[in-house]
Amino acid sequence: MGRVWSGAAGVLAEAVTELAGAGRWWGRRRVRGRAAEPVVVELRGGADGDALTLMLALAENGNRLPVNHPGEFWGEASRALCVAELLGKAADWYGIRGMCRRRRPIRFRRFRMMERAYRAWLDPEGGCGAARVQELQRGCERAAYDERGGLLNELNRLRGHALQEDLRGAAALYTTGAVLAGLTLVPLAEWLVRHLWVHRPARTWLQKKLAASGPQMMYLALCRVRDEPRETWDQWLTDAFLADIDAYYHLGRRLNRSRLPLLLLPDAAPGTASGALLRHLRDGQVGRPVPRRSCPVVVAHTGAGPGEEIAVVEAVVSGARSGRTAFELPGPEEAEGAGRQLDLAGGGPVATALCGAAVLGLVAAGLVVGPTVAGGLHCGQGVSLRPRLAAADGQCVGVTDGASGDAFLPGLAKVSREIAKENDRAERTGLYATVALMLPMTPATEPEKRQVVNEVKGAYLAQYEANHSRKWGALRPAIRLVLANPGRYYAHWRPVTDTLVAMSRDPGQNLRAVTGFNLSVDSTRLALHSLTGDHGIPVVGGPLTADDLSNEPGEPGGAERERYPGMVRIVPTNTEQATALVRYNRGTSAGDSVLVVDDRRGDTYNASLAAAFRKAVTIPTKNRVFTSPGPEEPGDTADQFAQMLPAVCDTGARTIYFAGRPLHLRIFLSAMAQSPCARQNYKVVTGSGASTVALQLDGKDWQDLGARDSRNRLKVVVQYAAPGHPDAWRDSGLTGAARSFYAPAGQEMTQLERLNSELGDAMGGAVRWTDSRAMTSHDSVYTAVQEIKKAYRTGSDAVPPLAAVARQGANLYSVNGVAGSTGMICLDNNGSPYNKAVAVVSLDPARKDVRFDALVWPMRRPSTNCEVFTPASPSP
Numbered sequence: 122m123g124r125v126w127s128g129a130a131g132v133l134a135e136a137v138t139e140l141a142g143a144g145r146w147w148g149r150r151r152v153r154g155r156a157a158e159p160v161v162v163e164l165r166g167g168a169d170g171d172a173l174t175l176m177l178a179l180a181e182n183g184n185r186l187p188v189n190h191p192g193e194f195w196g197e198a199s200r201a202l203c204v205a206e207l208l209g210k211a212a213d214w215y216g217i218r219g220m221c222r223r224r225r226p227i228r229f230r231r232f233r234m235m236e237r238a239y240r241a242w243l244d245p246e247g248g249c250g251a252a253r254v255q256e257l258q259r260g261c262e263r264a265a266y267d268e269r270g271g272l273l274n275e276l277n278r279l280r281g282h283a284l285q286e287d288l289r290g291a292a293a294l295y296t297t298g299a300v301l302a303g304l305t306l307v308p309l310a311e312w313l314v315r316h317l318w319v320h321r322p323a324r325t326w327l328q329k330k331l332a333a334s335g336p337q338m339m340y341l342a343l344c345r346v347r348d349e350p351r352e353t354w355d356q357w358l359t360d361a362f363l364a365d366i367d368a369y370y371h372l373g374r375r376l377n378r379s380r381l382p383l384l385l386l387p388d389a390a391p392g393t394a395s396g397a398l399l400r401h402l403r404d405g406q407v408g409r410p411v412p413r414r415s416c417p418v419v420v421a422h423t424g425a426g427p428g429e430e431i432a433v434v435e436a437v438v439s440g441a442r443s444g445r446t447a448f449e450l451p452g453p454e455e456a457e458g459a460g461r462q463l464d465l466a467g468g469g470p471v472a473t474a475l476c477g478a479a480v481l482g483l484v485a486a487g488l489v490v491g492p493t494v495a496g497g498l499h500c501g502q503g504v505s506l507r508p509r510l511a512a513a514d515g516q517c518v519g520v521t522d523g524a525s526g527d528a529f530l531p532g533l534a535k536v537s538r539e540i541a542k543e544n545d546r547a548e549r550t551g552l553y554a555t556v557a558l559m560l561p562m563t564p565a566t567e568p569e570k571r572q573v574v575n576e577v578k579g580a581y582l583a584q585y586e587a588n589h590s591r592k593w594g595a596l597r598p599a600i601r602l603v604l605a606n607p608g609r610y611y612a613h614w615r616p617v618t619d620t621l622v623a624m625s626r627d628p629g630q631n632l633r634a635v636t637g638f639n640l641s642v643d644s645t646r647l648a649l650h651s652l653t654g655d656h657g658i659p660v661v662g663g664p665l666t667a668d669d670l671s672n673e674p675g676e677p678g679g680a681e682r683e684r685y686p687g688m689v690r691i692v693p694t695n696t697e698q699a700t701a702l703v704r705y706n707r708g709t710s711a712g713d714s715v716l717v718v719d720d721r722r723g724d725t726y727n728a729s730l731a732a733a734f735r736k737a738v739t740i741p742t743k744n745r746v747f748t749s750p751g752p753e754e755p756g757d758t759a760d761q762f763a764q765m766l767p768a769v770c771d772t773g774a775r776t777i778y779f780a781g782r783p784l785h786l787r788i789f790l791s792a793m794a795q796s797p798c799a800r801q802n803y804k805v806v807t808g809s810g811a812s813t814v815a816l817q818l819d820g821k822d823w824q825d826l827g828a829r830d831s832r833n834r835l836k837v838v839v840q841y842a843a844p845g846h847p848d849a850w851r852d853s854g855l856t857g858a859a860r861s862f863y864a865p866a867g868q869e870m871t872q873l874e875r876l877n878s879e880l881g882d883a884m885g886g887a888v889r890w891t892d893s894r895a896m897t898s899h900d901s902v903y904t905a906v907q908e909i910k911k912a913y914r915t916g917s918d919a920v921p922p923l924a925a926v927a928r929q930g931a932n933l934y935s936v937n938g939v940a941g942s943t944g945m946i947c948l949d950n951n952g953s954p955y956n957k958a959v960a961v962v963s964l965d966p967a968r969k970d971v972r973f974d975a976l977v978w979p980m981r982r983p984s985t986n987c988e989v990f991t992p993a994s995p996s997p
Contacts, residue, residue, distance in 0.1 A: 172422035186380030240551035382417035529562035535885030547599035562606040568816035579895030583902035611644035634905035641667035641726035672951035687927030689952035698842035699733035731780035762792035794825035827966035845943030858985035865940035900941035938987030
């Protein structure tokens with residue numbers, strides 16, 4: 122027994138099949154003197170839920186015809202939209218982003234140009250001078266050109282790769298040098314395509330719409346349309362939308378029996394945006410026949426009283442074509458057999474013949490070029506509207522606006538899709554700035570993968586807040602978020618930073634800050650120096666703690682300040698963390714502690730943390746050294762620890778300071794459980810790099826950590842400094858002025874937890890906060906947003922320049938402090954956090970999670986305001 126659409130509902134589904142399906146191509150003709158118009162099938166009465174369920178069943182055929190997802194037009198969220206936004210969502214589903222496997226996308230060039238003009242109409246500022254008209258022209262033509270998608274994008278990317286990056290590697294994609302040389306002609310072909318097939322048809326349509334004699338007069342007339350009401354703009358946008366669909370269904374597609382687009386509006390009651398859109402789509406066609414060459418087919422539920430009974434398929438089709446398009450909404454019925462389905466056959470005759478020839482050609486070509494191409498086209502190129510991805514060392518590296526996030530890591534598919542949607546909304550505001558999240562997104566291990574997904578989700582929540590919360594007073598400029606993957610250990614940082622630099626100069630991208638940087642290694646330092654020192658791009662470091670990845674104290678503009686100009690950090694340094702940990706464990710003396718350090722070259726986190734522990738606790742003779750092959754490579758570290766631990770036990774030390782990466786900490790703890798040290802009690806203390814160690818532990822590891830002595834005390838306590846913990850502001854123990862000062866940080870954490878609950882399903886699962894990585898990722902983007910918003914001049918149509926954003930870093934104190942989820946962020950003149958709270962946490966084997974212990978401050982006591990003490994200049 123299955124829930125199927127049968128009876129009258131099945132008849133309706135079959136009618137929609139007939140309307141959207143393939144009839145004889147010569148039968149789809151125009152009515153003389155009239156252009157193609159939509160067929161509107163209106164459903165009346167019944168329950169809204171039944172209408173949505175029926176339309177969801179129709180939408181399942183998105184792989185065979187252009188159809189929108191009706192859930193996008195459903196519920197309270199859709200009722201808050203306007204007609205322009207509803208049409209934009211439908212265009213997304215029909216276009217490149219919603220493109221399915223068996224059909225070509227519809228390119229909404231006319232609609233995107235009109236949409237860009239509509240955004241200009243929404244902005245009451247500015248006149249229609251020459252500069253304003255030129256800006257409108259550039260914006261409209263860029264909007265139309267961005268709809269091109271497809272092969273041209275890919276060829277242009279390959280051409281750039283061949284000519285600018287790696288000629289030898291790019292040549293491996295092709296069988297002959299002639300093909301490679303031919304790619305240099307792509308700019309000429311691209312210009313021709315842009316002129317003949319993109320701009321000219323769209324401009325011609327707009328010129329007729331505005332009765333303008335030429336392109337310049339058309340843009341001038343479009344700029345001067347200031348007194349038209351929203352109703353008129355909605356109709357113009359609808360007309361442009363329909364004109365793009367009409368252009369899509371050309372002779373070639375009629376010959377191939379292409380399916381007509383299907384537009385589903387489950388909530389089109391009067392008074393809603395969908396209802397207004399339905400009115401514009403019908404535009405006086407009620408009661409009169411519509412042309413047989415008509416598209417799209419619109420199915421809308423108005424909920425306005427009972428309609429007419431559906432009897433046979435022919436009656437629905439003839440009724441729709443004669444103007445009788447209101448029908449009673451049937452309910453779902455229980456039935457034994459298969460109900461009537463929206464049954465669309467495979468491709469048309471032209472597609473079938475061409476596909477057969479293509480298969481033969483591909484088989485032949487595969488025998489020749491398959492091995493050379495296989496390594497270069499597995500990276501998701503062509504999925505994003507602006508793909509900047511390339512395969513390197515078996516990884517997909519580069520920059521994406523979210524549409525290709527799953528090319529980096531499959532687990533990013535859902536959250537990156539939400540980022541892409543938020544980016545689209547930002548672009549439609551007409552004024553937006555871009556923030557990049559730069560961190561390795563092609564990890565090799567499962568714990569790393571969970572960590573990366575968590576960090577990206579934290580960044581997305583910050584973007585969502587920036588575009589939907591008025592805590593900054595205004596939503597302008599809107600924030601786009603792009604994902605930048607430099608590969609494991611930042612090995613491919615140079616081409617990624619080159620892309621980001623180009624985006625900072627591109628007025629269509631407006632990159633204004635780079636955030637992230639979750640690994641303190643030499644290649645991170647080089648990337649930071651390139652972005653800040655060479656190109657003046659503001660950077661907000663995430664969980665960066667190495668002391669040499671910060672600006673030295675000193676006067677603003679001094680030589681020390683210029684190490685990473687324009688960079689700010691939000692996490693205390695290793696020195697501050699080590700001091701806080703030693704102070705918290707002040708009963709520990711140098712005589713009963715030992716330092717275990719990884720001396721692998723190039724890892725500034727390990728070296729800096731070891732130096733910080735040596736400074737905080739004098740350990741002149743009790744250093745124990747091991748050497749790992751890499752941050753996420755175990756090598757023979759287990760053997761090294763097995764040889765080291767008996768000597769550690771013999772020292773009588775009870776506190777072990779560990780300067781190493783989470784993977785090696787896990788191996789060290791496992792070795793302790795198997796060594797004579799297991800008969801004694803130890804505390805292992807380390808830095809914030811251990812914030813992801815809980816992700817590394819399996820069931821046996823937790824069991825070993827849960828071992829207790831005869832007094833029921835844990836035999837091994839693992840404690841470390843974390844940038845934050847979700848319980849920190851619930852159990853902070855603060856009172857008086859300090860409690861009031863840090864209250865906004867607790868409120869921000871509460872707001873994030875609420876957003877996490879609301880958006881968790883859409884992101885592919887809720888954020889796990891206790892590893893603090895999502896919190897630092899959120900706070901780094903959040904701080905970058907604060908810089909951009911503060912640098913923006915209210916009422917301006919321009920995004921603030923890079924230099925203006927960079928200057929804001931030194932101003933984030935006093936009333937401009939940032940209430941992050943990890944605490945109040947007050948920056949000194951060098952862009953470093955002043956007296957930032959350090960969360961001391963420990964591993965809890967009982968809960969198999971991280972437990973909050975206490976807050977400790979580098980200045981010994983919590984702040985009561987965001988005033989920053991500036992140290993005196995060093996003596997000459």
